[in-house]
Amino acid sequence: DIDDIGHKYHLELVLEDVLDKDSTVNCTAEVLYHLGNKNIAPDVQFTIEGELKNTDEADNVFYNQIKSLEKELVAENIPDSHGNVSPEMEPIHLLAWVASGYVIWQNSTENTKFQLAQIKHVKQVKRSDEYLEFDYMILLHEMVSQEIIPWQMTVLWHPQHGVQVTQDSRQPKHASE
Amino acid sequence: MKILLVFAALVAAACSEQLFVGDQVLRITASDEEQITLLRVLGEQTELQLDFWRHPTSPGRPTDLRVPFPSLQAVKIFLESNSISYSIMIEDVQVLLDEEKKTMTRSRRTERSTDTFDFASYHTIDEIYDWMDMLVDEHPNLVSKIQIGQSFENRPLYVLKFSTGGSNRPAIWLDTGIHSREWITQATGIWTANKIAKEYGQDPSITTILDSMDIFFEIITNPDGFAFTHSSNRMWRKTRSINAGSNCIGVDPNRNWDAGFGGTGSSSNPCSETYRGPYAHSESEVKAIVDFISGHGNVKSVISIHSYSQMLLFPYGYKTAPAPDHQELNELAKKAVNDLAAAYGTKYTYGSIVDTIYMADGTTIDWAYDNGVKYSFTFELRDTGRYGFLLPSNQIIPTATETWPALLDIMVHVLEHPY
Numbered sequence: 001d002i003d004d005i006g007h008k009y010h011l012e013l014v015l016e017d018v019l020d021k022d023s024t025v026n027c028t029a030e031v032l033y034h035l036g037n038k039n040i041a042p043d044v045q046f047t048i049e050g051e052l053k054n055t056d057e058a059d060n061v062f063y064n065q066i067k068s069l070e071k072e073l074v075a076e077n078i079p080d081s082h083g084n085v086s087p088e089m090e091p092i093h094l095l096a097w098v099a100s101g102y103v104i105w106q107n108s109t110e111n112t113k114f115q116l117a118q119i120k121h122v123k124q125v126k127r128s129d130e131y132l133e134f135d136y137m138i139l140l141h142e143m144v145s146q147e148i149i150p151w152q153m154t155v156l157w158h159p160q161h162g163v164q165v166t167q168d169s170r171q172p173k174h175a176s177e
Numbered sequence: 178m179k180i181l182l183v184f185a186a187l188v189a190a191a192c193s194e195q196l197f198v199g200d201q202v203l204r205i206t207a208s209d210e211e212q213i214t215l216l217r218v219l220g221e222q223t224e225l226q227l228d229f230w231r232h233p234t235s236p237g238r239p240t241d242l243r244v245p246f247p248s249l250q251a252v253k254i255f256l257e258s259n260s261i262s263y264s265i266m267i268e269d270v271q272v273l274l275d276e277e278k279k280t281m282t283r284s285r286r287t288e289r290s291t292d293t294f295d296f297a298s299y300h301t302i303d304e305i306y307d308w309m310d311m312l313v314d315e316h317p318n319l320v321s322k323i324q325i326g327q328s329f330e331n332r333p334l335y336v337l338k339f340s341t342g343g344s345n346r347p348a349i350w351l352d353t354g355i356h357s358r359e360w361i362t363q364a365t366g367i368w369t370a371n372k373i374a375k376e377y378g379q380d381p382s383i384t385t386i387l388d389s390m391d392i393f394f395e396i397i398t399n400p401d402g403f404a405f406t407h408s409s410n411r412m413w414r415k416t417r418s419i420n421a422g423s424n425c426i427g428v429d430p431n432r433n434w435d436a437g438f439g440g441t442g443s444s445s446n447p448c449s450e451t452y453r454g455p456y457a458h459s460e461s462e463v464k465a466i467v468d469f470i471s472g473h474g475n476v477k478s479v480i481s482i483h484s485y486s487q488m489l490l491f492p493y494g495y496k497t498a499p500a501p502d503h504q505e506l507n508e509l510a511k512k513a514v515n516d517l518a519a520a521y522g523t524k525y526t527y528g529s530i531v532d533t534i535y536m537a538d539g540t541t542i543d544w545a546y547d548n549g550v551k552y553s554f555t556f557e558l559r560d561t562g563r564y565g566f567l568l569p570s571n572q573i574i575p576t577a578t579e580t581w582p583a584l585l586d587i588m589v590h591v592l593e594h595p596y
Contacts, residue, residue, distance in 0.1 A: 083569030115562035
């Protein structure tokens with residue numbers, strides 16, 4: 001507890017590569033949840049011991065695949081009801097995972113636990129510059145309230161420049177569902 | 178069109194299968210004897226290749242006639258110029274034949290026995306009900322199906338009873354699918370029920386258990402919700418009951434039990450995923466279980482299976498004070514979780530609901546515990562969020578396989594600690 005400021009947590013964690021379970025990296029972090037205004041994202045400071053795997057080759061393959069599509073990519077329900085993700089959609093899924101991490105960070109409090117539940121819909125937006133742009137409609141699952149929250153996010157990505165969420169907004173849940 | 182037909186005929190000849198593309202079946206009603214005679218004469222024109230499905234007999238009675246496509250025009254002109262009334266019963270015979278073929282292939286693929294049932298996929302409510310009947314058929318001396326009530330939308334609430342005899346023996350209650358979107362639970366339920374039936378007489382633990390105890394297993398505890406996850410919204414959690422004065426549907430069946438009902442661990446808002454309902458046991462799906470367990474009077478353990486989070490939980494969720502049997506339940510959970518991890522290394526956390534996951538009131542196991550069922554546990558199966566509710570079907574069997582020894586640990590403990 002830090003008087004008049006908020007609650008600070010010191011964490012020691014192990015990062016595990018989702019694509020390679022044996023590849024792990026130690027990490028320490030400090031998270032500060034601010035008192036009062038719940039609309040401010042928690043402060044996060046972290047250090048990674050060692051290096052994350054280089055993914056340049058896979059990144060470039062994905063980048064070129066999308067760049068060379070004649071029609072804009074469109075897809076929905078990733079994973080589908082049975083948990084399937086087709087191999088072609090796996091990078092789109094992973095990109096949503098990273099981008100939703102940003103959205104989750106920006107909207108987390110000490111009383112929330114968010115997970116990406118599903119990509120309802122994703123549409124590529126063609127750009128004249130070198131970036132790839134995707135307009136996602138995702139479902140976030142919030143563990144404490146058990147709510148499924150639709151969220152729109154616009155995601156920019158480039159192999160060298162990484163991920164950026166340029167716009168995101170919480171969507172209303174349909175009352176009849 | 179003609180070229181297509183010739184080609185089709187050639188192909189058909191090559192495949193030695195007769196095609197009926199474009200053929201129609203006409204229902205003809207002759208109004209008098211003269212018209213009957215005309216129809217008979219028509220049928221004698223062999224070049225037309227007419228095929229009576231129902232021969233012309235007397236006026237007023239229908240004549241059904243299959244007309245090959247090339248003869249259609251001629252036949253219709255004949256009927257119309259003689260003022261013989263007719264209607265087209267079948268627009269294209271081949272279309273019907275194709276449909277029939279598809280249905281037949283499909284039904285050949287339908288499961289004929291539990292040996293061929295695909296445990297590694299997610300199934301519909303009907304497929305699961307069919308499988309249940311097969312299981313009972315195959316193990317008539319061990320398994321029976323009882324109905325304990327009806328859902329809001331009047332679906333049957335079925336429970337599988339595993340019993341080797343006796344009268345009102347001490348019993349273990351298992352349920353899966355109370356939250357309909359947690360598909361891994363119903364799938365694990367099917368596999369587990371099958372395992373119990375198969376292993377009786379083979380596995381020493383389950384055999385000893387069933388020799389003196391009964392097992393009651395409700396696999397689709399929330400059928401309305403489950404049907405809705407298939408038809409409309411894969412993420413539906415609650416029941417499908419209508420809430421007076423609200424557009425929002427459904428009550429959280431795991432906040433509707435009469436144990437700490439109405440606290441901060443549930444919601445009073447019908448639109449919420451944790452809506453507790455207008456009063457405890459308002460949901461027929463919950464009331465049915467309450468009545469069954471209370472009526473039975475000899476249930477010694479309630480194990481309610483959920484997903485996801487990889488946890489093994491025991492009471493309480495509605496208060497922070499530890500349950501009187503906290504230590505024993507904690508030790509048992511620890512053992513079960515270790516044995517679960519032995520299969521594939523899957524790590525579970527364990528403890529009381531309130532300590533491990535969050536405050537939750539009106540839960541199944543809190544009600545069971547407060548009503549004398551000491552060994553009350555909730556499982557939260559795989560995973561920890563990567564796929565969440567959308568767990569890939571290739572994880573069904575591993576999940577069920579690793580959970581089995583944990584379930585056995587609890588059931589053996591119950592057997593060995595009568596009260």
